[in-house]
Amino acid sequence: MASEGRRPLVAGNWKMNGLRSSVPIVEAIRDGLSPALTDNIDVLICPPATLISSCVAAVYGSPVAIGGQNLHARPSGAFTGSISAEMFADLGATYVIVGHSERRAYHYETDDGVHAKALGARRAGLRGIICVGETMEERQQGRALDIVRAQLAIGLPKGATGEDTVIAYEPVWAIGSGRTPTATEIAEVHASLREMLDKLVGEEAHKIRILYGGSVKPANARELMAVENVDGALVGGASLVAEDFLGICRAYEG
Numbered sequence: 284m285a286s287e288g289r290r291p292l293v294a295g296n297w298k299m300n301g302l303r304s305s306v307p308i309v310e311a312i313r314d315g316l317s318p319a320l321t322d323n324i325d326v327l328i329c330p331p332a333t334l335i336s337s338c339v340a341a342v343y344g345s346p347v348a349i350g351g352q353n354l355h356a357r358p359s360g361a362f363t364g365s366i367s368a369e370m371f372a373d374l375g376a377t378y379v380i381v382g383h384s385e386r387r388a389y390h391y392e393t394d395d396g397v398h399a400k401a402l403g404a405r406r407a408g409l410r411g412i413i414c415v416g417e418t419m420e421e422r423q424q425g426r427a428l429d430i431v432r433a434q435l436a437i438g439l440p441k442g443a444t445g446e447d448t449v450i451a452y453e454p455v456w457a458i459g460s461g462r463t464p465t466a467t468e469i470a471e472v473h474a475s476l477r478e479m480l481d482k483l484v485g486e487e488a489h490k491i492r493i494l495y496g497g498s499v500k501p502a503n504a505r506e507l508m509a510v511e512n513v514d515g516a517l518v519g520g521a522s523l524v525a526e527d528f529l530g531i532c533r534a535y536e537g
C-alpha cells in the first residue's frame with residue numbers, strides 16, 4: 284500500500300523479449316488505461332533497447348513512460364555494445380532499471396557497479412530503479428534482510444531523492460517461478476528497506492517508492508499492492524500480455 288503521498292508505479296520489464304511486432308502490446312496498454320487510473324498511478328514499460336524508439340513513439344502524448352533495462356555507467360567511450368544513460372534519455376526514455384538480479388547473476392554486477400550505474404542514470408536525468416533481493420538459500424539462512432539492506436546501502440547514490448530513485452525488492456526465488464513471499468514477509472522487507480533509506484537519506488526516505496517484483500499477476504496484484512510500504516510493482520512475464528499488465532494496474536482501481 285503506497286502511503287505518505289507516494290504515487291504508485293506499475294513497471295513492466297520485458298527482459299530479452301520482443302520484436303518490432305511486439306509494439307502493439309504497448310499500444311494496447313496505452314489504450315487500456317483509464318484516465319481515472321493514470322490520475323493516480325504511474326505506468327512504465329521497459330522494452331529491450333532495440334524497441335525504445337518505437338515504444339516512445341507509441342506512447343507519445345499518453346501517460347505511459349518508457350525505460351531501459353540496464354546501462355553503462357559512463358556517458359560515452361570505447362565500450363563496445365554498451366548503452367549509456369544519455370543514449371536512453373536521447374531516445375525519450377525516462378527510467379532505467381539498475382542491478383536487476385539477472386544482471387547480477389549472469390553479468391557479475393556488483394553493488395559498487397550498481398552504485399556507479401545509478402549515478403549514471405541520475406547524471407542523465409533518468410530515474411534509476413535499483414533492484415535488490417535475496418536468493419532462497421540466503422532467505423533460508425535467515426539473511427534476507429541483511430542482504431537487501433547491504434545491497435541498498437552500497438547501491439544507493441548519496442543524496443538520492445524520490446524524484447530520481449525508485450527501489451525494487453525482487454526476491455530472486457520469486458522471479459518467474461510463480462512463487463511469492465507472504466504478505467508478512469514482504470511487509471518485513473519493505474519496512475526494513477524504508478528504515479535503511481531513512482538512515483541513508485533522512486526525510487527523503489518517505490518519498491522514495493519501493494516496488495515489489497516477482498511473479499506479480501492480475502490474480503495476486505491486489506493483495507500484494509495492499510501490503511504496507513509497497514508502492515507498486517516491477518512486473519516481468521505478465522507485462523508481455525497487455526490484458527495481464529492492465530489487470531495488475533487495475534489493482535489500484537477503486
Ligand SMILES: O=C[C@H](O)COP(=O)(O)O
Nearest residue numbers: 296458459497498519520
Ligand atoms: O523485473 C521483473 C522481475 O524479474 C519479475 O519477473 P516475473 O514477473 O516474470 O516474475
